[in-house]
Amino acid sequence: MPGTSPAAPRVAALVGPYLSGKTTLMESLLFTCGAIDRRGNQKDGNTVGDASPEARGHSMSVEVSAATGEFLGETWHFLDCPGSVEFWNDTQSALMVADVAVVVCDPEIERALTLAPLFHFLDEHEIPHMVFINKLDHTEVRMRDLMEALQGVSSRKLALREVPIREGDTISGYVDLVSERAYKYKEGEQSDLISIPGDLEDREAEARQDLLESLADFDDGLLEQLLEDTVPEKQEIYSHLTKDLAGDLIVPVFLGAAEQMNGVQRLMKALRHETPEPRETRKRLGDLSGDPLVQVFKTYHMPHTGKTSMARIWDGSVKDGMNLGPHKISGLFRMTGHTQNKIPKAGVGDIVAMGRMDEVSTGDLLSAAGAVKGAIWPSPAQPIYSFAITPKKREDEVKLSAAITKLTDEDSSISVEHNQDTNEMVLWGQGEIHLQVAAERLANRYNVAVDTRRPLTPYKETIRRGAKQHARHKKQSGGHGQFGDVHIEIKPLPRGSGFEFTESITGGAVPRQYIPAVEAGIRDYMTKGPLGFPLVDFAVNLYDGQYHAVDSSDMAFKLAAIAGMKEAMPSCDPVLLEPICEVHVYVPNAYTAKVQGLISKRRGQILGFDAKKGWPGWDGVAAHMPQAELHDMIIDLRSLTFGVGTYEWKFDHLSELTGRIADDVVASRQKAA
Numbered sequence: 001m002p003g004t005s006p007a008a009p010r011v012a013a014l015v016g017p018y019l020s021g022k023t024t025l026m027e028s029l030l031f032t033c034g035a036i037d038r039r040g041n042q043k044d045g046n047t048v049g050d051a052s053p054e055a056r057g058h059s060m061s062v063e064v065s066a067a068t069g070e071f072l073g074e075t076w077h078f079l080d081c082p083g084s085v086e087f088w089n090d091t092q093s094a095l096m097v098a099d100v101a102v103v104v105c106d107p108e109i110e111r112a113l114t115l116a117p118l119f120h121f122l123d124e125h126e127i128p129h130m131v132f133i134n135k136l137d138h139t140e141v142r143m144r145d146l147m148e149a150l151q152g153v154s155s156r157k158l159a160l161r162e163v164p165i166r167e168g169d170t171i172s173g174y175v176d177l178v179s180e181r182a183y184k185y186k187e188g189e190q191s192d193l194i195s196i197p198g199d200l201e202d203r204e205a206e207a208r209q210d211l212l213e214s215l216a217d218f219d220d221g222l223l224e225q226l227l228e229d230t231v232p233e234k235q236e237i238y239s240h241l242t243k244d245l246a247g248d249l250i251v252p253v254f255l256g257a258a259e260q261m262n263g264v265q266r267l268m269k270a271l272r273h274e275t276p277e278p279r280e281t282r283k284r285l286g287d288l289s290g291d292p293l294v295q296v297f298k299t300y301h302m303p304h305t306g307k308t309s310m311a312r313i314w315d316g317s318v319k320d321g322m323n324l325g326p327h328k329i330s331g332l333f334r335m336t337g338h339t340q341n342k343i344p345k346a347g348v349g350d351i352v353a354m355g356r357m358d359e360v361s362t363g364d365l366l367s368a369a370g371a372v373k374g375a376i377w378p379s380p381a382q383p384i385y386s387f388a389i390t391p392k393k394r395e396d397e398v399k400l401s402a403a404i405t406k407l408t409d410e411d412s413s414i415s416v417e418h419n420q421d422t423n424e425m426v427l428w429g430q431g432e433i434h435l436q437v438a439a440e441r442l443a444n445r446y447n448v449a450v451d452t453r454r455p456l457t458p459y460k461e462t463i464r465r466g467a468k469q470h471a472r473h474k475k476q477s478g479g480h481g482q483f484g485d486v487h488i489e490i491k492p493l494p495r496g497s498g499f500e501f502t503e504s505i506t507g508g509a510v511p512r513q514y515i516p517a518v519e520a521g522i523r524d525y526m527t528k529g530p531l532g533f534p535l536v537d538f539a540v541n542l543y544d545g546q547y548h549a550v551d552s553s554d555m556a557f558k559l560a561a562i563a564g565m566k567e568a569m570p571s572c573d574p575v576l577l578e579p580i581c582e583v584h585v586y587v588p589n590a591y592t593a594k595v596q597g598l599i600s601k602r603r604g605q606i607l608g609f610d611a612k613k614g615w616p617g618w619d620g621v622a623a624h625m626p627q628a629e630l631h632d633m634i635i636d637l638r639s640l641t642f643g644v645g646t647y648e649w650k651f652d653h654l655s656e657l658t659g660r661i662a663d664d665v666v667a668s669r670q671k672a673a
Contacts, residue, residue, distance in 0.1 A: 008277060008278050008279075008347075008348050008349035009068075009074075009075035009076065009077060009278070009347075009348075009349035009350050009351075010074075010075075010076060010077070010099045010100070010271075010275050010277070010278065010349060011076075011077045011078075011079060011097060011098045011099050011100075011278075011281075011312065011349070011351060012076065012077070012078055012079070012098060012099065012100050012101070012102055012271055012275065013078075013079040013081055013091075013094045013095050013098035013100075013101045013102070014026055014078060014079065014080050014081060014101075014102050014104060015081045015083075015091055015094075015095065015101050015102070015103055015104065015118060016083055016103050016104035016105050016115070016118070017083050017105065017111065017114040017115065017118075017643070018060060018083035018084045018643075019060075019083065019106070020083060020104045020105050020106050020134055021104055021106070021134040021135060021258050021259070022049075022061065022080055022081065022083060022104045023042060023047050023049040023050050023061060023065075023080055024041070024042070024047075024134075024258045024259050025102070025104055025132065025134065025258040025264070026047075026048065026049050026065075026067065026078050026080045027039040027040055027041070027047055027048065027049075027258075028258045028259075028261050028264040029069065029076075029078055029264060029267075029268060030048060030067055030069050030078065031261075032069075032071070032261075032264055032265055032268050033069025033070055033071045033076060033268070034069065034070065035067065035068065035069035035070070035336075036048065041259075042056075042059055047337075048065065048067045048080075048336055048337040049061060049065035049067070049080035049337060050062075050065065050080075050337075051065065051337035051338040051339075052338060052444075053440070053444050054437045054440045054441060054444065057440065058433065058436075058437065060082070060083070060084060060433075061080060061081065061082040061083060061084075061087070062082055062084075062087055062437050063082065063087065063090050063298075063300075063410075063411075064079055064080065064081055064082070064090045064091070064093070064094045064297075064298050064310070065079070065080040065335075065337050065338075066078070066079055066080075066310065066335040066336075066337075066351055066353075067080070067335070067336050067337060068334055068335075068336070068351070071268055071272055072272060074272060075349075075350070076271070077350070077351040079094040079098060079351075081094050081095070084431075084433065084434075084643075085117070085430065085431070085638070085643055085644070085646075086429070086430040086431035086432075086433055086434035087430070087434065088117075088381065088413075088430065089380050089381065089411060089412060089413035089430070090298065090411070092121065092378045093297045093298060093362060093363070093377075093378075094297060094298070095121065095122070095125070095127055096125070096127075096285070096297060096376075096377065096378065097281070097295060097297045097312040097351075098127065098281070099128070099275050099276055099277070099278060099280070099281045100127075100128045100129060100130065100245070100271065100274075100275040100276070101122055101127055101128070101129040101130070102129070102130050102131075102132050102267070102271075103115065103118060103119075103122075103129050103130065103131045103132070103251075104132050104134050104258075105131065105132075105133055105134065105150070106133070106134055106135045107133055107134075107135060107136055107139045107141045107146055108141070109141060109145055109146055109149045110149075110642070111642065112146070112149035112150050112152065112153055113153060113588060113641075113642050113644060114642050114643055114644060115150065115153050115154070116153040116588065116618075116644055117644055119153055119154045119155065119156070120155075120615065121378075122248070123154075123155050123156055123248065124614075125284065125376075125378075126247075126248040126284060127248065127284070128245045128246055128247075128248050128275070128276060129248070129251055130245070130251065130252045130253070130254060130267075130270065130271075131150065131158065131251055131252070131253040131254065132254050132255075132256060132258075132263070132267055133146070133253065133254070133255050133256070134256060134257060134258050135257055135258075135259075136164065136171045136255050136256060136257050136262070136263075137170065137171055137257040137259075137260055137262060138169055138170055138171070139169065139171065140169050143160070143163065143164060147160055147253070150253070152617075154251060155616070156248060156249065156250060156251050157214050157217065157249070157250050157251065158250075158251045158253050159211050159214045159215070159241075159250045159251065159252050159253060160177065160207055160210065160211065160253045161176065161177055161178065161211070161252045161253055161254055161270070162174040162175060162176055162177060162253075162254060162255045162263075162266070163175050163177065163200065163203055163204055163207050164255055165182065165184070165197060165200060171185075171255070171257070171262075172184055172185060173185050173191060173194065174255055174263065174266075175196055175200060175204045176266070177204065177207055177208045177211050178208075178211075178234055178237050178238060178241070179234060180196070180204070180208070181193060181196075182194050182195060182196040182197070182200075183266075185260065185262045185263075187260045187261060187262070188260075188261050189261075190265060191262075191265070191266075212226055212232070212237070213226065214250055215237070215240040215241065215244060215250070218240075218244055218247075218249050218250075219240060222236075222240060238273065238274075241274055242273065242274045245274050245275075245276070246276040246280055252270065252274070254266060254267050254270065277349075278312075278314065278348055278349040279348075282314045282315075284376070285314075285376050286376055288314065288365065288372060289315075289367075289372070290314075290315060290316075290365070290366075290367025290368070290369065290372050291315050291316040291367065291368065292313060292315055292316030292317055292318050292324070292367060292368060293313070293314040293315035293316060293365065293366075293367050293372065294311045294312070294313050294314070294318060294324060294354075294365070294366045294367070295311055295312050295314060295363075295364070295365050295366075296309045296310065296311045296354075296360055296361065296362055296363065296364045296365075296366070297310055297311065297312060297362060297363070298310035298362060299360075299361065299362050299409050299410050300353075300410060301406040301407075301409065301410060301445060301446075302338075302445070303445050303446075303447075305331075305340065305355065306355065306356050307355075307356055307357065307358055307406075307409075308333075308340075308353045308354070308355055309353065309354045309357050309360050310335065310351065310352075310353050311351070311352055311353075311354060311366075312349075312350070312351055312352075313346055313347060313348055313349065313350050313352065314348070315348060316347075316348070317345055317346065317347040317348070318332065318345065318346055318352065318354075319332065319344060319345040320332040320342075320343075320344055320345070322368075323368065324357075324366040324367060324368060324370075325366060325367065325368070325369060325370030325371060326359070326370065327357045327359060327360055327366065328356075328357070329354045329355065329357065330354075330355045330356035330357070331354070331355030331356065332344070332345065332346065332352055332353070332354060332355070333352065333353040333354075333355065334346075334350075334351075334352065334353070335351070335353050340353060361409065362409075362412060363377040380412045380413040381413055381430060381646075382648055382649070383413070383414075383415055383428030383429055383430065384430060384431070384630075384634045384646070384647065384649070385428070385429055385430060385431050385432060385434070385435060385631075385632070385634055386426050386427060386428045386429070386435070386455050386631070387426070387427045387435045387439070387452040387453065387454075387455065388422075388424040388425065388426050388427075388452070388453050388454070388455040388456070389425055389426075389427050389439070389450045389451065389452050390425065390450060390451050391448060391449070391450055391451075392449040392450060392451055393449070396448050396449075399446070399447075399448050400425075400442070400448050400450065402446075403442050403445075403446035403448045404416050404427070404442070406445075406446065407438055407441060407442065407446075410441075411438075413429060413430055413434075414427065414428065414429045414434075414435075414438055415427075415428045415429075416428070419455070419456075419458060421458040421460070421533075421534055422455065422456040422457075422458055424455055424456060426455045427439075427452075431634060431635070431638075432632075432635060435452070436452075439452055454631060455631075456669075457578065457579065457627055457628040457631075457665075458579055458627070459533045459576055459577060459578055459579070459657075459665060459669075460533050460534050460535070460536045460576075460577040460579075460654060461529045461530075461531045461532075461533040461534070461535055461536075461574050461575060461576050461577055462492065462495075462535065462536055462537040462538060462574070462575060462577055462654075463490065463492045463535075463538050463569065463572035463573055463574055463575070464492055464572070464573040464574075464575055465492065465572055465573045466489065466490050466491040466492060466572060467489075467490050467568045467569075467571050467572050468487070468488070468489045468490075468568075469487070469488055469489075469490070469564045469565075469567055469568035470485075470486070470487050470564070471485075471486055471488075471560050471561070471563040471564030471567060472484070472485040472486075472546075472560055472563075473485075473556050473557075473559040473560040473563055475556075476551075480550060480551055481548075481550075481551040482551055482553065482555065482556040482559075483546075483547065483548040483551035483552050483556055484514070484517075484545075484547070484552060484553075484556035484557035484558075484559060484560035484561075485545045485546035485547065485560060486510065486518055486542060486544075486545040486557065486560045486561055486564055487542070487543055487544035487545055488518075488522075488540050488541065488542055488543070488561070488564050488565075488568070489540070489541045489543055490538060490539070490540050490565075490568055490569070490572055491538065491539045491540075491541075492537065492538055492539075492572070493537045493538055493539050494537065495537055495653065495654060495655075496537065496653065496654070497537050497539075498536060498537065499523070499526060499535070499536065499537075499538060499539070499540075500538075500539040500540075501519045501522060501539070501540050501541075501542075502539065502540075502541045502542070503515050503518075503541065503542040503543070504541060504542070504543045505542060505543065505544070505545070509544050509545050509546060509547075510542065510544075510545040510546075510547060510557070511547055511552075513554075514547065514552065514553075514554060514557040515542065516554075517554035517555070517557040517558040517561070518542050518557050518558070518560070518561040519561075520554075520558050520561075521557070521558035521559065521560070521561030521562045521565070522540050522561050522562075522565055524558070524562060525561070525562050525565040525566065525569075529569055529574060530569045530570045530574045531574050531576055531666050531669075532666060532669045532670055532673060533576065533577075533669065535569075536577065536654070537577075537654075538572075540565075542561075545557075545560075575656050575657075575658065575662075576656070576657045576658070576662045576665060576666065577654040577655065577656060577657065578626050578627070578628060578654065578655060578657040578665075579626070579627040579628075579651055579653075579654060580624050580625065580626055580627070580651075580652050580653050580654065580655045581624070581625055581626075581627050581630060581649045581650060581651055581652055582622070582623075582624060582649065582650055582651075582652040583599075583604070583622070583623050583624070583625045583630070583647055583648070583649045584620050584621070584622050584647060584648045584649075585599065585620065585621045585623070585637065585645065585646075585647040586612050586615070586618060586619070586620050586621075586645065586646055586647065586648075587618065587619060587621070587637075587640075587641050587644070587645040588617055588618055588619075588641065588644065589611075589617055589618060589619045591640060591641045591645065592609060592619045592621060594640055595621055595637070595640065595641075595645065596609075596621060598633070598636060598637065598640065599621065599623045599625065602625060602626075602629035602630075602633060603625070603626050603629055604623040604624065604625035604626075604629065605623060605624045605625075606621065606622070606623045607622040607623055607624065608621075608622055609621040609622065610622075624652060625649075626655075626657075627651070630649060633647070634646070634647070
């Protein structure tokens, strides 16, 4: 093995698709490190990770969980990251501060595709990563076929480090390709050293040669040795592996079954000897300086402890009670899932939780002098799914706004908007489960229960022909009466013109001080036209009218204008307008044809497709699609593409909608009203 490992604590992020077994692997790693004396399991709800009620309710990771262990005298921080693409924002943040990522996957060839976005992110940010093929206790899959499938979604060379020993369809052990030693698994114990099975010697020699050739791609000296049939020393091979992993040149692949503890000890030893030091990780984030230098990568708001900022220390040390610029650390902790263990101080490489730093956000770099600029930090993905929300109790409306502020502080891929057209509070996120979890957090953490429903589509309406209308508002009562009289002409405008108001009054038929009231009345009416939707793309000209010296007022002319619009608009051939969005769908090119079918089925107009820039083997399909059809399209798209398909969208234009669909929309809105 290489020389002395660095003393600074290191961080391994456990990442991979949903159901690959990351939380189980973290339990096994913590058990190997002696951090826990008994492994929990998700069925019993007693794992260190997935400790929140939402995670246990959905039987899946919904946020980053941190835990710490000691292995052979060295400190390790493990970050168990969500596997669902809907919680990708948390995973990205954890990866940015990790020294190494352990990509956990299962031995199903068809599911290799699910790793493509993860591999792309890791390589884009040059994050060293290993692969741990989990659940390799019973499988008939050929390792060559599985490696070929995994290599198909990785731009970096995969380097198999072990070959499995099979007994029927059971994987009973492995041969290490560097040490050329064979081991037989013993559940819950260290593996037994055995002789390499005779029927595996040729396969082991072939796989070892493949490993050496992969390393020789990045070292001319090693290449010369192989060309001369010189066998390199094992120590030299380990040195190449360490160097190439740190440079994100190769991806070592290990085998095991975390639930049975198979391969976990071997993985932990590889992490210890080959994971780069924190100072190397810091270089990825740019030219940064500060003493201390601390980066926040996750924010929590807990019911009893308030705001907690999870951070990694890049330089110097931090203590409870010290200031990082204007921010005072009110409690310093080491996290074990959701359990906070108070500590007095921490140093370079450590993961810590800092209490009650209310003005600090995820991604912030802090030092004693204040905020540090220049860190590279990924932006959250565009929201693609939404709920309209209302508090179950009317008195919780103010409390809801404060709770949503905390919710979006925890997860920047969640956003909220107050839609003026539909008068709804709309919560946006990355998918249905993402927003279900958000709603559960509002209830569990902030004691604000909400009702959720599909948001209304912001339809509008316009007119296809003009009209002239005379309207009078006259009301007589004791004292001053009310009198306003207007003649208006209404005309349609080209799409996208909005609303125009003009006046051509002559001879003072309507005094100038009342003309703004006429416009105000028309604008009031515009919020709900004859079909029940906001009116756009029309013009109104006030060309005549009458007034009374005593009874006329702003209100009278405003009401007269509203009456005129109500009487005229039904005769102007009103028509429904639906919002059309420009959509770019990104999928592996094997799914391009199916995605085009999905778009067409949802009334989309395909504009074309092209290769996705920087993503070999992927296409981007451009289309115009009705916004109403986008609400749950991400569910169908992910189902069609093993969860990897996604899209971006923006409003493009309004288009007339007629026929049965339009009739159903109008009837539904009128019923709701």
